[in-house]
Amino acid sequence: MTAYIKLEQVSFSWPQGGQVLRDINLSIEKNSTIALMGPNGSGKTTLGKLIIGLLKPSSGRVFISGTDAEEYSLAARGRLIGYVFQNPEGQFFASTITEEIGFALKYRGMSPDKVQQRVEEMLTLFELEEYADTFPFNLSQGEKQRLALAAIIALRPGFIILDEPFTGLDWLRKQRLQEVLQRVRNEGVGYLLISHDRDMASRLCSRVLQLEGGELQ
Amino acid sequence: MKGRPEFPDVRTLFTAVLIITSLAIAINDYLWLLILLAITLASLLIAGIHLTRLLRRLRRYRWLFLLIALAQSISNGSGTVFLEFQGYVLLSSGGLLGALAALLRITVILAAVGLLSLKDYQQMVTGLAQMGVPYEFAFMVLLAVRFIPVLMEEFRNSLAAIELRGIELKAIPLGQRLKVYSYLLMPTTAGALIRSRRIAIAMEARAFRAYPRRTWLQWPSLTGWDWFIIALSLGFGAGVLYFKIRGVIA
Structure with missing residues (x-):
């Protein structure tokens, strides 16, 4: 199977010094579910940001869908891979949940009827109907996580990177998010789950990667 | 609670920065602005602040500098005219000196504010x-x-x-x-x-x-050096303003 995301000898160091990742080689298929685990500061989030293009590798190359990722703009990468931030608040910019989910669809040329239909579908899927007109910043942490995911899933990306989506959630909320991710998987969308939660990772992912000291074990 | 005096005190820096920035705004004479810049840069060097930091900050504002210089150059058509378009003076000696003065003024202000980085x-x-x-x-x-x-x-x-x-x-x-x-x-x-x-x-x-x-x-209390710098700054500021009011300095 062809790799949807491929990293070749990718290393990353901060400009002020301090190597975070060293010679990472990784192949990810489009509908695979992979967990990326490792202690704090091991470079998990950095790896996710390198794939999506928020950071540039110090050396090595990233390929998405067979093309060198350098050739893609940030928006082009965003169309191929959905990225759910570690802090969901960081990705909200609309004044209601409905607008947040429909925002990118509208700007990507979808007709208003279809946007409405897709938004309603997402509100139902993520159990957010009752908050349709709520200000995103006023939601609870669990609801924010669900909204962040809904806004990304609505775009139908080929693959999703989720950065620590279970952080700050209680047991019940974790179960709910787990159900949502299972639904995502059932729809044939693959994901890279950056997490500390080993149980959740083994339940939700077919492959678990361990990152330690900037290297994949 | 009394603390160990540490030269320069924040009050000394505030006074010096306030005098330098006020003079930079009040003065239009590019030669005096150059003197002010020289004093500020010397103060930064004596205080042990690397000028590369200042250069980095100046580089960040380079487009703003260019825009201000252009605006100054176009709005001031005095002196020898170098470039003209349909009766509008685009470049003149007066405009160039005005642009130079504006650039010097901003540089002095940014450099002076850099002195405050000595304190947390x-x-x-x-x-x-x-x-x-x-x-x-x-x-x-x-x-x-x-x-x-x-x-x-x-x-x-x-x-x-x-x-x-x-x-x-x-x-x-x-x-x-x-x-x-x-x-x-x-x-x-x-x-x-x-x-x-x-x-x-x-x-x-x-x-x-x-x-x-x-x-x-x-x-902290002020040291003798602090009092000296404060007095010197105030004296220098008052002196320059006096000459400015008398019309000796533009």
Whole structure:
């Protein structure tokens, strides 16, 4: 199977010094579910940001869908891979949940009827109907996580990177998010789950990667 | 509480910066602005501040500099005319000198403010309180200044979040693009409000303003050198202003 995301000898160091990742080689298929685990500061989030293009590798190359990722703009990468931030608040910019989910669809040329239909579908899927007109910043942490995911899933990306989506959630909320991710998987969308939660990772992912000291074990 | 005097004191730096920046605004004579710049750069070097930091800051504002220089050059058509278009003077000796003076003025101000980097946040608050500024006010102002880079970072993150939803900002028409940019104000403002509320709660939880008086970890006194620099700054400022009023300096 062809790799949807491929990293070749990718290393990353901060400009002020301090190597975070060293010679990472990784192949990810489009509908695979992979967990990326490792202690704090091991470079998990950095790896996710390198794939999506928020950071540039110090050396090595990233390929998405067979093309060198350098050739893609940030928006082009965003169309191929959905990225759910570690802090969901960081990705909200609309004044209601409905607008947040429909925002990118509208700007990507979808007709208003279809946007409405897709938004309603997402509100139902993520159990957010009752908050349709709520200000995103006023939601609870669990609801924010669900909204962040809904806004990304609505775009139908080929693959999703989720950065620590279970952080700050209680047991019940974790179960709910787990159900949502299972639904995502059932729809044939693959994901890279950056997490500390080993149980959740083994339940939700077919492959678990361990990152330690900037290297994949 | 008395503290060990540490030269230069924050009050000394504030006085020097206030005099230099005020003179930079008041003076139009480029030769005097050059003298002011030389004094400021010498002060930075003596204080051990690397000029590369200043250069980095100046580089960040290079387009603003160019714009101001162009505006000055076009608005001041005095002296020898070098370039003219349909009766409008675009470049003249007076315009060039005006542009030079404007650039020198901004450079002096930015360089002078660099002197304040000698002190940390807590020393600044203490210094302002020693100068009679109400503690709450000093704290608020410096807290706001400290948050500017954080807000800028948030603005950049929100922009990246929009692009990551697959929206090619450069490809959409200007009107729509401006509308998208207006969306960025929402998370930045909301983020600032949420953060302010959290800080206010954290400060009150640590008994901020619970008592009419507060203790200070340090309350440094001025050294002889501090008094000398303050007197020198005030004397220099008063002297230059006197000559400015008398018309000796433009």
